[in-house]
Amino acid sequence: MSRVEAATALILEVFRLNGALLAAGDGLTRDLGLTSARWQVLGAVALAGRPLTVAGAARAMGLTRQAVRRLVTELAADGFVVLAPNPDHRRAALVVLTETGRRAFAAVQERQAAWAERIAEGCAPAALGEATTLLRRLRAALERDEEHGAAEAES
């Protein structure tokens, strides 16, 4: 198999796995009133070490602040977080976990560990690490390509 074919096969598999993972994540969190996306936001806030604004959480997650804003609004409506006044910035409120939010996140984290263990059961940690490194390298090449790709496409 040529390099192009091998790369294409890997890319297609990434798409499929991504879909499967999202579905699994939703299943993992559904009965707690969460989804994969909400869980991700909760995690960013829980693991930040300091209170985050919506825009800050978005930066931490690599998403746009608009997407995070809607999720935060929903999480606040469901009582997982509250928006606390920010002493440093009147408009940019801080997202703070409630006790409910903390408990829900801890519960999901436990499940996720057990789930990851089940899923990766037959895989050597070293092999997982090598695959991660390869994917990271591909993504780096992708982002490098993006930067000066627009000009080359014209040629």
Place this chain on the structure above:
Amino acid sequence: MSRVEAATALILEVFRLNGALLAAGDGLTRDLGLTSARWQVLGAVALAGRPLTVAGAARAMGLTRQAVRRLVTELAADGFVVLAPNPDHRRAALVVLTETGRRAFAAVQERQAAWAERIAEGCAPAALGEATTLLRRLRAALERDEEHGAAEAES
């Protein structure tokens, strides 16, 4: 790094790479009036070997027929495909590429090959293959877990 940690790191990287790939795919197709999603539909129809119905294309791609239906409607509106009567099934029309559609798909395919070569430049085909195999195995475990996961989650 424990297996759970390694697996979690890999999963997060799959999410990130998926996002980067989608963005790159859109960039690759934009000036032809396509997107990643439309390209995928065009590819399913082009490579099927025989005419496909909307539902058939959806099965071939692992998407729902509703999602494919909308994309096909848009592709038809833009002249990339036409819906031809199906002699075997009055309601299920066949999706057929127009000359425009064929040319657009061929153009994207050329670009994709060059792009994949650039992206995977520093990677050995064997390493790509191993990563693909690992991801496939993870997805298989995931799908197996889904099946009898609902019951275990209660315990």
Place this chain on the structure above:
DNA sequence: GCCGATACGACAACATGTTGTCAATTGGCG
């Protein structure tokens, strides 16, 4: 040949992300 299960297309509602736009706040610099 009829009848019910199944497949298909259409429509609606929703989830999740994007980009674009706009006003308000903040902070730095002349």
Place this chain on the structure above:
DNA sequence: CGCCAATTGACAACATGTTGTCGTATCGGC
């Protein structure tokens, strides 16, 4: 001090996927 650029939150429009529901066409078994 005052003004201008960057940041932020809000809203809208759109892209892409999902599920649910409905009506109808097709097919297989009796």
